[in-house]
Amino acid sequence: MSKYNIGVDVGGTTVKIGVFDREKAAIDIETKTSIPTRTENDGVHILPDIAEAIAVLMEEYGAEMDDVARIGIGVPGPVITDRKTGQMFVNKCVNLGWSSMIDVPQELSELTGVQNISVINDANAAALGEVIAGSCSDKTVVVVTLGTGIGGGIVQSGRIMPGAFGAAGEIGHIKIQPQHPLIKNLSTLKPFADLEYYVSATGIARTAKAALQILPDQSILRDDLNAENSLTDKDKTSEDTGNSLNWPDAKAVMDAAKKGDALALKLTDFFFDTLGIGLASVAGVVDPDMFIIGGGVAGAGLFLTDGLQASYRKYVFHASSETEFRLAVLGNDAGMIGAACSGN
Amino acid sequence: MSKYNIGVDVGGTTVKIGVFDREKAAIDIETKTSIPTRTENDGVHILPDIAEAIAVLMEEYGAEMDDVARIGIGVPGPVITDRKTGQMFVNKCVNLGWSSMIDVPQELSELTGVQNISVINDANAAALGEVIAGSCSDKTVVVVTLGTGIGGGIVQSGRIMPGAFGAAGEIGHIKIQPQHPLIKNLSTLKPFADLEYYVSATGIARTAKAALQILPDQSILRDDLNAENSLTDKDKTSEDTGNSLNWPDAKAVMDAAKKGDALALKLTDFFFDTLGIGLASVAGVVDPDMFIIGGGVAGAGLFLTDGLQASYRKYVFHASSETEFRLAVLGNDAGMIGAACSGN
Numbered sequence: 199m200s201k202y203n204i205g206v207d208v209g210g211t212t213v214k215i216g217v218f219d220r221e222k223a224a225i226d227i228e229t230k231t232s233i234p235t236r237t238e239n240d241g242v243h244i245l246p247d248i249a250e251a252i253a254v255l256m257e258e259y260g261a262e263m264d265d266v267a268r269i270g271i272g273v274p275g276p277v278i279t280d281r282k283t284g285q286m287f288v289n290k291c292v293n294l295g296w297s298s299m300i301d302v303p304q305e306l307s308e309l310t311g312v313q314n315i316s317v318i319n320d321a322n323a324a325a326l327g328e329v330i331a332g333s334c335s336d337k338t339v340v341v342v343t344l345g346t347g348i349g350g351g352i353v354q355s356g357r358i359m360p361g362a363f364g365a366a367g368e369i370g371h372i373k374i375q376p377q378h379p380l381i382k383n384l385s386t387l388k389p390f391a392d393l394e395y396y397v398s399a400t401g402i403a404r405t406a407k408a409a410l411q412i413l414p415d416q417s418i419l420r421d422d423l424n425a426e427n428s429l430t431d432k433d434k435t436s437e438d439t440g441n442s443l444n445w446p447d448a449k450a451v452m453d454a455a456k457k458g459d460a461l462a463l464k465l466t467d468f469f470f471d472t473l474g475i476g477l478a479s480v481a482g483v484v485d486p487d488m489f490i491i492g493g494g495v496a497g498a499g500l501f502l503t504d505g506l507q508a509s510y511r512k513y514v515f516h517a518s519s520e521t522e523f524r525l526a527v528l529g530n531d532a533g534m535i536g537a538a539c540s541g542n
Numbered sequence: 543m544s545k546y547n548i549g550v551d552v553g554g555t556t557v558k559i560g561v562f563d564r565e566k567a568a569i570d571i572e573t574k575t576s577i578p579t580r581t582e583n584d585g586v587h588i589l590p591d592i593a594e595a596i597a598v599l600m601e602e603y604g605a606e607m608d609d610v611a612r613i614g615i616g617v618p619g620p621v622i623t624d625r626k627t628g629q630m631f632v633n634k635c636v637n638l639g640w641s642s643m644i645d646v647p648q649e650l651s652e653l654t655g656v657q658n659i660s661v662i663n664d665a666n667a668a669a670l671g672e673v674i675a676g677s678c679s680d681k682t683v684v685v686v687t688l689g690t691g692i693g694g695g696i697v698q699s700g701r702i703m704p705g706a707f708g709a710a711g712e713i714g715h716i717k718i719q720p721q722h723p724l725i726k727n728l729s730t731l732k733p734f735a736d737l738e739y740y741v742s743a744t745g746i747a748r749t750a751k752a753a754l755q756i757l758p759d760q761s762i763l764r765d766d767l768n769a770e771n772s773l774t775d776k777d778k779t780s781e782d783t784g785n786s787l788n789w790p791d792a793k794a795v796m797d798a799a800k801k802g803d804a805l806a807l808k809l810t811d812f813f814f815d816t817l818g819i820g821l822a823s824v825a826g827v828v829d830p831d832m833f834i835i836g837g838g839v840a841g842a843g844l845f846l847t848d849g850l851q852a853s854y855r856k857y858v859f860h861a862s863s864e865t866e867f868r869l870a871v872l873g874n875d876a877g878m879i880g881a882a883c884s885g886n
Contacts, residue, residue: 276861281680289861336625338706352827354703361829362682363861371859372826373819375719377734390721475717482716483696483827485705515715517620517633517707 200267202228204252204312205538207272207320208244210293211235215251216534217259220267224330224539227531229259241295245302249309268314270537271302272323276364286317289364316541320533322358322367325351327536328490328526337487340480341526342369344448344495348394352484358540369480370394378471380464384408397473399495402448406465410445417461418454419446452498466505474509481510481518492526499525544611546572548596548656549882551616551664552588554637555579559595560878561603564611568674568883571875573603585639589646593653612658614881615646616667620708630661633708660885664877666702666711669695671880672834672870681831684824685870686713688792688839692738696828702884713824714738722815724808728752741817743839746792750809754789761805762798763790796842810849818853825854825862836870843869 201221207214216230233251236243248271256263275291288300303315318326325341332339335356343349348370352359359366375390386408388395395401410420423443446454451469454462477489489510491503503523511519528535545565551558560574577595580587592615600607619635632644647659662670669685676683679700687693692714696703703710719734730752732739739745754764767787790798795813798806821833835847847867855863872879 359698359828361862362831363829363864365825365859365861366827366829368826368829368859368861372823373857375721375734377719390719479716479823480827481709482713483710483824484703485707485710485712487706513717515709515712517709517712518705520707 200265202256202261202265202267203538204266204269205272205323205534205536206248206252206269207323207533207537208248208274208294209235209320209533210237210274213244213248213251214530214534215248215255216531216538217255217261218535218538225327225528225535227535229255230531230534231255235294237293237295239295240297241291244294244296245305246309249306252310263311266310266312268316268541269306269310269312270323270540271306271315271317272320272533272537272540273302273317274320277317277319277322277360278364279360288317314541318358318537318540319351319360319364320537321349322351322360323534323536323540324349324492324528324532325353325367325490325536326356326358326539327528327532327534328492329353329356330535330539331528331532332490332524334488338484339488339490340367340369340477340484340486341490341492342477343526344398344491344493346398346400348398349493352486369476370398372476372479374472374476376468376472377475378468380405380409380468384412386412393473393476397469397476399448399493402451402465402469402495403445405468406451406462407445409461409465413461415461415464418457418459419450419462422446422450448495449497452495452501456498456501466501470505470509471512473506474511475513477506477510478513478515478518481514481521485518486521488522488524490524490526492528492532496525544609546600546605546609546611547882548610548613549616549667549878549880550592550596550613551667551877551881552592552618552638553579553664553877554581554618557588557592557595558874558878559592559599560875560882561599561605562879562882569671569872569879571879573599574875574878575599579638581637581639583639584641585635588638588640589649590653593650596654607655610654610656612660612885613650613654613656614667614884615650615659615661616664616877616881616884617646617661618664621661621663621666621704622708623704632661658885662702662881662884663695663704663708664881665693666695666704667878667880667884668693668836668872668876669697669711669834669880670700670702670883671872671876671878672836673697673700674879674883675872675876676834676868678832682828683832683834684711684713684821684828684830685834685836686821687870687876688742688835688837690742690744692742693837696830713820714742716820716823718816718820720812720816721819722812724749724753724812728756730756737817737820741813741820743792743837746795746809746813746839747789749812750795751789753805753809757805759805759808762801762803763794763806766790766794792839793841796839796845800842800845810845814849814853815856817850818855819857821850821854822857822859822862825858825865829862830865832866832868834868834870836872836876840869
C-alpha cells in the first residue's frame with residue numbers, strides 16, 4: 199500500500215506526469231504520460247485534467263489510487279508557504295492563466311483523494327531533480343536552466359531554498375550590463391537588462407540576429423541563413439524579408455562556434471562573459487559548491503561549461519574561484535523527478 | 543558552573559571581547575574589554591593575547607575560566623568547515639597577518655582550556671547579532687554593513703549561510719556597472735567595479751571627491767572643504783593641495799543631502815541607485831524577507847533605508863518588491879554578540 203510517489207511538471211503547453219516507486223532510485227520512472235495544458239478560462243481545467251490523467255495512468259500501470267503515497271507538483275510561478283500553517287499557495291501563474299492565489303495542494307487533494315500533496319516552483323523542481331541525479335545532495339548547488347528564459351534553483355543539503363516570496367533562484371531577472379566589447383557594436387540590443395535577455399536560448403538567438411544584421415563579418419551562420427532563405431518560397435513574397443528569415447537559434451550559434459566560425463566565437467565569447475558576470479554575482483551571494491547548467495543550450499556540453507567557468511573566474515571574488523561546473527543530466531524529466539522528490 | 547559564553551570580535555586593529563550570561567538575553571553584555579590586534583610576525587600573538595585577555599576579564603568579573611561554557615570568535619576572513627570532521631579553519635586572514643590555514647578553535651582551546659570553541663566570519667557574526675537583536679530569527683535576512691568595505695551575512699532561520707568556500711554574503715565583491723547618469727561625468731571613477739568601490743563609506747567618499755573635483759556645482763560640501771582648508775596651515779605649503787584637503791566623508795555627504803544640498807543629493811541618488819541594483823541582484827538569488835543595513839553609513843537612518851528601498855524596487859524582480867528594509871541596532875557590538883551566539 200502507498201508505495202508510489204507521483205511527480206507532476208506543469209508547463210505552459212504540456213503537463214508531464216510520472217510514477218515513481220518509493221523503494222527504487224528517485225530518478226527511475228515506472229511509467230509516465232503527458233497531457234496538454236488547457237490554459238483557457240483562467241486555467242480552471244488544469245488541476246481536474248491532472249487528477250484524471252493520474253487516475254488513468256495508475257490504472258494503466260495496474261495500481262490503485264490508494265497506492266499513491268504522495269504527489270509533488272511543479273508549477274511555473276512563485277510558490278509561497280504560510281509559515282504559521284505550512285499551507286503552500288501558488289501566487290499567480292500567468293503562463294497557466296491562474297490570476298489569483300491558489301491553494302494547489304488543497305484543490306488537487308480534493309480531486310484525487312491523496313492527502314500528502316506539495317507544490318514547488320518548476321525551476322526549483324528541476325534543480326532538485328538534477329541534484330538528486332548528480333548525487334550532490336550534501337552540497338550547495340545552483341542549477342541554471344538556459345531555455346526560453348533562465349530558470350534557476352538553489353539546493354542546500356538536498357533542500358530547495360524557496361525565498362521569502364517564492365523567488366529565490368530567479369537569477370534570470372538579475373540586472374546586468376554586459377562588459378564584452380561586442381555590446382558596443384550591437385546597437386539594437388539594450389545595454390542594461392535582465393540576465394536572461396542576453397544569455398537564455400532566446401537571448402543568444404537575439405544577439406546572433408543583431409550581429410548578423412549589423413556586423414559585416416563573414417560567417418557560416420550567414421551562409422546557413424541565406425541557404426534556408428533561398429529554399430523558402432514564402433520569404434520571396436514577404437514584404438519584410440528580414441523578419442521572415444530563419445535566424446540562427448542558440449544551438450546553431452554553439453555548433454558554428456565549435457567549428458571555429460569567427461563570428462559565432464564572438465557570440466559565444468559574449469555569452470560566456472555576460473553569464474560569467476551573472477554567475478559571479480550569484481556566487482557573491484550564496485557561494486555554492488557547484489553550478490549545474492541545464493536547458494537546451496547545455497547541449498553544447500563541455501564547450502559551454504569550460505568557457506563559462508573561465509569567464510566566471512575573471513569576475514568572481516577569489517575565495518569562490520574553485521566552484522565546480524557540471525552539465526545537467528536529466529533533460530526534460532528533471533522537473534517531474536524533482537517534483538516527485540519534493541515535500542515531506 | 544559553565545554559565546557564560548564569550549564572544550570575541552577580531553578586527554584589524556582591535557579585538558573586542560564580551561562576556562554573556564547564558565540565562566540572560568543574548569544581547570545583554572555582562573562585561574567587556576578590548577585589546578589591540580598585534581598583526582606583526584604573521585599575527586602569532588593574536589590568539590595568545592586573546593586567551594590572556596579572556597582570563598583577565600573573567601577574573602576581574604569574579605568568575606573562573608571553568609565557568610565558560612563556550613567561546614565564539616569572529617575573524618575578518620573566510621571560515622571553512624570540513625564537512626566530514628566538522629573542524630573549522632580560517633583560510634588566510636590578510637588583515638591579521640595570517641597567511642596560512644589556521645585551526646583557530648583548536649589553538650584557542652589549547653590556550654584557554656575551553657573545549658567548545660567555534661569560529662565565524664566577522665561579517666556573518668555581525669549579521670547573526672543583528673538578527674537576534676531584531677527578533678527576526680524565523681526569517682531569511684541579509685545584513686549589509688556599509689563601512690570601509692561592505693560586509694554581508696545571510697541568516698536563514700537563525701543560522702548563518704556560510705557558503706562552500708566561506709564566502710556567502712560577500713556582496714561587496716559583486717561586480718556592478720552604475721546606471722545613474724552621474725557616473726558619465728565622473729571620469730576618474732571606474733565604470734565597472736566591485737559594489738563596495740561605489741557604495742561603502744569609502745566608496746561614498748571616493749565618489750564625493752570625484753564630484754567635487756570635476757563638477758562645477760556649488761555645494762556646502764565644497765564650502766566645508768574650503769573652510770577646513772583655510773584653517774589648515776599644512777595645506778598651504780603642500781605642493782598638491784588637492785590631496786591634502788579634508789574631503790568629505792560618507793557622513794558629511796549624507797548630512798548635506800538631508801539639508802537639501804543639490805550636489806549631495808546627486809551623490810546620495812547615485813548611492814541609492816547603485817546599491818539598489820546590487821541589492822536587487824542579491825534578492826534575485828536568495829529572495830530575503832528583509833535587509834538590515836548597518837555600519838557607519840547607516841547612521842543616516844530612515845533617509846538611507848527609504849531612499850534605498852525606492853531604488854531597489856526599480857530594479858528587483860516584481861515578486862520580491864515587498865522586501866522589508868531595517869536599520870541595524872547593535873553598532874560596534876554586533877560582531878561580538880553574534881560570535882557569542884554562533885556555534886552549537
